[in-house]
Amino acid sequence: MAFDEEMDEFKVVGTRPDRPDGIDKVTGRARFGADATAPGMLHAVIIRSPHAHARIVRIDASKAEAAHGVKAVVTRADFADGLEGENWNILENLMAGERALYDGHAVAAIAATSSLAARDAARLVEVEYEVLPHVTDVDEAMQEAAPVIREGAADGSVPAGMHPNVVRCHDSGHGDPEEGFAEADLVIEERFTTEATHQGYIEPHACLGTLGPDGRGELWCCTQGHWNVQKVCAALLDVETSKLRVTASEIGGGFGGKTAVFIEPVALALSRKANRPVKLVMPRADVFRATGPTASTSMDVKIGMKKDGTITGASGVFRCQGGAFPGAPMEFTAMCAFAPYALKHVRQVGYDVMTNRPKQAAYRAPGSPMAAFAVESVIDELCNRLGLDPIDVRLKNASREGTKASFGPSWDRIGLVETLEAAKEHPHFSAPLAEGAGRGISCGFWFNHAGETAVQLALSEDGTVQLSVGTPDIGGSRASMCMMAAEELGIPYEDVRTTIADTATLGYNEISHGSRVTYASGLATIEAARDTVKKLCKRAADKWGIDAEAVEWRDGCAIPSGPNAGDFDPMPIKEIAGRMGQTGGPIVGHFEATPEGAGVSFATHIVDAEVDRETGATTVTRYTVVQDAGKAIHPSYVEGQYQGGAAQGIGWALNEEYIYDEDGRLLNAGFLDYRIPVASDLPMIDTVIVEVPNPGHPYGVRGVGETSICPPLAAIANAVSNAAGVRMQDLPMRPSRILEALKARS
Amino acid sequence: MIHVSTTVNGDAREFLCDPRETLLDVLRDRLELTGAKEGCGTGDCGACTVVLDGRPVCSCLVLAAEAQGHEIGTVEGVSDGEDLHPLQRKFIEHAALQCGICTPGILVAAKALLERDPDPSETEVRYWLAGNLCRCTGYDKIVRAVLDAASEMREAT
Numbered sequence: 001m002a003f004d005e006e007m008d009e010f011k012v013v014g015t016r017p018d019r020p021d022g023i024d025k026v027t028g029r030a031r032f033g034a035d036a037t038a039p040g041m042l043h044a045v046i047i048r049s050p051h052a053h054a055r056i057v058r059i060d061a062s063k064a065e066a067a068h069g070v071k072a073v074v075t076r077a078d079f080a081d082g083l084e085g086e087n088w089n090i091l092e093n094l095m096a097g098e099r100a101l102y103d104g105h106a107v108a109a110i111a112a113t114s115s116l117a118a119r120d121a122a123r124l125v126e127v128e129y130e131v132l133p134h135v136t137d138v139d140e141a142m143q144e145a146a147p148v149i150r151e152g153a154a155d156g157s158v159p160a161g162m163h164p165n166v167v168r169c170h171d172s173g174h175g176d177p178e179e180g181f182a183e184a185d186l187v188i189e190e191r192f193t194t195e196a197t198h199q200g201y202i203e204p205h206a207c208l209g210t211l212g213p214d215g216r217g218e219l220w221c222c223t224q225g226h227w228n229v230q231k232v233c234a235a236l237l238d239v240e241t242s243k244l245r246v247t248a249s250e251i252g253g254g255f256g257g258k259t260a261v262f263i264e265p266v267a268l269a270l271s272r273k274a275n276r277p278v279k280l281v282m283p284r285a286d287v288f289r290a291t292g293p294t295a296s297t298s299m300d301v302k303i304g305m306k307k308d309g310t311i312t313g314a315s316g317v318f319r320c321q322g323g324a325f326p327g328a329p330m331e332f333t334a335m336c337a338f339a340p341y342a343l344k345h346v347r348q349v350g351y352d353v354m355t356n357r358p359k360q361a362a363y364r365a366p367g368s369p370m371a372a373f374a375v376e377s378v379i380d381e382l383c384n385r386l387g388l389d390p391i392d393v394r395l396k397n398a399s400r401e402g403t404k405a406s407f408g409p410s411w412d413r414i415g416l417v418e419t420l421e422a423a424k425e426h427p428h429f430s431a432p433l434a435e436g437a438g439r440g441i442s443c444g445f446w447f448n449h450a451g452e453t454a455v456q457l458a459l460s461e462d463g464t465v466q467l468s469v470g471t472p473d474i475g476g477s478r479a480s481m482c483m484m485a486a487e488e489l490g491i492p493y494e495d496v497r498t499t500i501a502d503t504a505t506l507g508y509n510e511i512s513h514g515s516r517v518t519y520a521s522g523l524a525t526i527e528a529a530r531d532t533v534k535k536l537c538k539r540a541a542d543k544w545g546i547d548a549e550a551v552e553w554r555d556g557c558a559i560p561s562g563p564n565a566g567d568f569d570p571m572p573i574k575e576i577a578g579r580m581g582q583t584g585g586p587i588v589g590h591f592e593a594t595p596e597g598a599g600v601s602f603a604t605h606i607v608d609a610e611v612d613r614e615t616g617a618t619t620v621t622r623y624t625v626v627q628d629a630g631k632a633i634h635p636s637y638v639e640g641q642y643q644g645g646a647a648q649g650i651g652w653a654l655n656e657e658y659i660y661d662e663d664g665r666l667l668n669a670g671f672l673d674y675r676i677p678v679a680s681d682l683p684m685i686d687t688v689i690v691e692v693p694n695p696g697h698p699y700g701v702r703g704v705g706e707t708s709i710c711p712p713l714a715a716i717a718n719a720v721s722n723a724a725g726v727r728m729q730d731l732p733m734r735p736s737r738i739l740e741a742l743k744a745r746s
Numbered sequence: 747m748i749h750v751s752t753t754v755n756g757d758a759r760e761f762l763c764d765p766r767e768t769l770l771d772v773l774r775d776r777l778e779l780t781g782a783k784e785g786c787g788t789g790d791c792g793a794c795t796v797v798l799d800g801r802p803v804c805s806c807l808v809l810a811a812e813a814q815g816h817e818i819g820t821v822e823g824v825s826d827g828e829d830l831h832p833l834q835r836k837f838i839e840h841a842a843l844q845c846g847i848c849t850p851g852i853l854v855a856a857k858a859l860l861e862r863d864p865d866p867s868e869t870e871v872r873y874w875l876a877g878n879l880c881r882c883t884g885y886d887k888i889v890r891a892v893l894d895a896a897s898e899m900r901e902a903t
Contacts, residue, residue, distance in 0.1 A: 026834040030846055202783070252847025634841075647883070671785075681876075682886075
């Protein structure tokens with residue numbers, strides 16, 4: 001049977017059952033990072049630099065140590081020495097060494113018998129700073145006069161003669177863009193900028209750690225990846241990895257920001273010193289000042305187009321600022337930029353630039369939304385000036401199966417054209433626009449990722465199933481895991497219980513990132529179920545005295561097939577499970593691998609926006625997301641990812657930004673001044689799930705979590721630009737910026 | 747330390763607290779009611795929403811000592827024993843939560859809305875919940891769940 005036809009035979013996949021953790025989460029029973037306690041627990045507070053860049057001359061904690069209830073104080077000296085590479089970067093970020101590198105950089109931490117006692121004692125720690133020159137803007141950081149954040153941080157990819165703050169470079173493409181521009185009827189080149197935004201998860205980072213003098217430890221924390229936390233903590237504290245058991249709590253949002261390690265080693269260092277459990281919960285202001293915002297960018301994009309809409313050539317330079325450490329996602333920015341289009345001549349260059357800001361962390365498709373903003377804005381402007389339909393132009397140039405990607409490989413089966421066609425057919429695209437409103441279209445692309453994955457599926461004596469996965473459930477993935485196991489085993493959805501296993505229970509699992517969970521843990525679940533089915537068939541075959549190969553598994557039963565068809569009654573899973581103790585012992589299926597074949601995903605968004613010409617305020621009046629999911633396991637949670645990505649994109653495009661003063665201090669480290677969208681800001685967000693199966697997954701699944709944030713910045717900017725009659729090239733498009741643009745035009 | 751007598755979800759509760767402790771601190775750390783969450787501690791996110799004599803408040807902005815003699819309602823008191831409140835059922839049915847950290851505050855706030863107005867419009871729901879941040883859902887499914895629960899509750903009466 002053809003792959004696509006198989007897809008139509010699902011019984012559980014594609015339905016919308018209640019999530020298994022639903023009741024816990026609507027009754028307050030679910031336990032998140034800050035909800036754990038332990039006997040004898042201490043409370044910790046981190047002391048942070050008020051300066052953007054300063055030499056730490058002296059830290060005197062003697063008064064704090066003598067204060068009531070204080071049990072331990074740690075500084076950099078309490079962590080491992082001699083680390084290299086990313087482990088050194090992580091340690092340097094979570095506890096400053098010789099210099100504070102950004103406003104909010106940790107310099108010491110205190111554990112005391114209550115959080116009030118810890119907070120009071122924190123004020124007694126004396127830190128003497130020698131303030132140094134700083135830089136927070138990406139373009140300024142590349143100029144000759146900029147202070148150097150760290151000498152020698154650049155790797156061999158950076159061309160000679162660039163400022164030492166430029167630490168990595170990416171350069172890819174094919175053909176000759178200049179040749180392409182010469183063939184064009186119209187060439188547009190413009191500069192675009194985006195500000196840093198925060199992932200904005202509502203749950204601050206929190207953990208509860210115990211580390212004894214024998215090097216054995218227990219850690220409870222909200223993270224997207226507890227094996228990574230285990231590995232990093234072991235390295236930073238110089239203990240053996242397996243001696244530290246890490247359990248992931250329920251996680252109150254991550255969006256990439258909880259793939260990084262910020263506080264767990266600090267809690268463990270305090271615990272080791274005090275010999276008591278230590279709870280550490282980040283205040284919201286610390287979350288903004290010291291955890292991962294995304295990169296800010298400055299980008300130049302040039303595209304040439306013929307009158308018939310053919311793109312003849314494209315080039316882009318993408319400068320990404322990632323704070324005081326290497327790692328801004330400039331290669332992803334560059335590689336995603338022109339990915340939706342099949343181009344003969346294309347080149348993209350990216351620069352990773354260091355500044356005195358917090359170390360950037362992944363935020364949902366890191367780098368791609370910014371690139372799409374620049375590229376799709378230029379395409380929109382070309383369409384406007386040449387009088388072309390924005391969807392027809394994108395269809396004409398769209399990447400398809402077999403065409404060469406802008407960053408190198410040839411595309412496998414992809415669904416970009418299908419999303420464009422679905423967008424064109426959607427009533428939204430042809431709906432009349434109100435006077436003064438504008439419509440914007442944008443495509444977006446994300447790679448998706450697979451990663452190291454281990455899963456175990458254990459049969460209980462009553463025929464129900466316990467599935468252990470290692471990827472924290474950041475948005476309802478337990479439901480889709482139960483569904484895939486139930487589908488494969490032919491048993492009811494309710495008969496599967498999915499647990500997020502701790503690090504002592506399963507093999508290594510990579511972080512819940514790269515939109516990998518439903519793809520990779522899903523694939524592993526299906527394979528573990530197939531492994532279980534083999535074992536179930538063997539038990540039935542032994543009972544019947546026939547070959548295991550002559551037994552099929554259908555609708556939750558072993559069935560004799562081939563020459564033995566009809567010889568015996570089907571044997572249900574419950575019967576086999578009930579007797580497994582006497583027929584060979586426990587039945588457990590498992591799967592461990594690094595799957596390859598996480599299918600890429602494309603999306604097309606349509607946005608209508610109105611701009612108030614007196615206040616400059618924008619209202620998004622209608623929003624439609626069209627995205628390829630490969631196969632939607634639980635469509636409600638796929639829609640939820642589409643809607644959530646769109647909403648975050650609306651915030652990024654219109655309101656959200658890191659605002660620094662001239663001293664390099666973050667001015668808006670709170671939800672009042674860093675304004676994420678609230679319910680009254682948004683319309684309903686319509687969704688269309690396109691399903692072009694991914695050949696790399698047994699059911700055709702593609703990751704969906706990240707692609708949804710790739711098109712919004714551009715789609716909204718195009719809508720606003722078309723409404724205001726002026727091209728908006730800097731994000732966020734806050735009211736003051738729109739008023740300035742309107743004023744400049746008139 | 748201050749001695750406080752109050753009612754929480756219908757139960758008489760007493761506690762001692764530091765004058766600086768918030769109602770949220772006491773609910774979570776002294777009364778073991780961790781359903782209310784601290785997302786910001788400054789009254790901006792609504793994750794700690796509880797009702798104080800029927801009025802939704804950010805419990806991070808209420809001093810614990812102010813609870814003396816008042817009635818507090820938290821997410822733990824929204825269901826009637828095993829029977830989920832219609833809002834809770836509709837939140838699950840509509841997939842109106844992804845991570846679930848904002849859910850307790852939103853449920854408490856939405857319940858207070860429907861007690862005042864059994865038939866709110868979409869716009870009224872959106873403005874009533876404007877003090878409760880959700881970063882995952884884009885609010886679409888939350889608003890639909892509240893409207894659907896309101897409709898079911900109207901039909902039941």
